[in-house]
Amino acid sequence: xxxxxxxxxxxxxxxxxxxxxxxxxxxxxxxxxxxxxxxxxxxxxxxxxxxxxxxxxxxxxxxxxxxxxxxxxxxxxxxxxxxxxxxxxxxxxxxxx
Numbered sequence: 001x002x003x004x005x006x007x008x009x010x011x012x013x014x015x016x017x018x019x020x021x022x023x024x025x026x027x028x029x030x031x032x033x034x035x036x037x038x039x040x041x042x043x044x045x046x047x048x049x050x051x052x053x054x055x056x057x058x059x060x061x062x063x064x065x066x067x068x069x070x071x072x073x074x075x076x077x078x079x080x081x082x083x084x085x086x087x088x089x090x091x092x093x094x095x096x097x
Contacts (some may be wrong), residue, residue: 004055007055007056007066007067008054010028010029010051012026012028014026015056017058017060017061018062020058020060022060024056024059025057026055027053027054027055027057029052030051032049032050035047038088044087045086045088046083048080048081048082048083049083049084050081051056053068053076053077054066055067056076057070067077
């Protein structure tokens with residue numbers, strides 16, 4: 001298991017190592033999301049999520065990049081988008097709080 005320490009984020013995604021070309025892991029935090037399309041029939045909402053990169057680890061060559069300065073110098077994108085599907089949450093009008 002690759003250690004990210006204080007650079008562990010909300011997600012981890014596969015990224016090509018800039019040093020050896022093997023697959024490594026990029027840690028990122030979610031910083032914003034856009035309201036998406038709602039499919040009332042299925043009860044699913046499609047949301048665009050914006051992430052900011054935190055750190056990169058390669059298990060093959062042991063490259064470790066921390067923070068935006070090092071990631072940027074290595075040519076790794078500092079921000080990227082992803083999509084999430086989630087169930088629509090409805091307010092319960094009968095909930096007595």
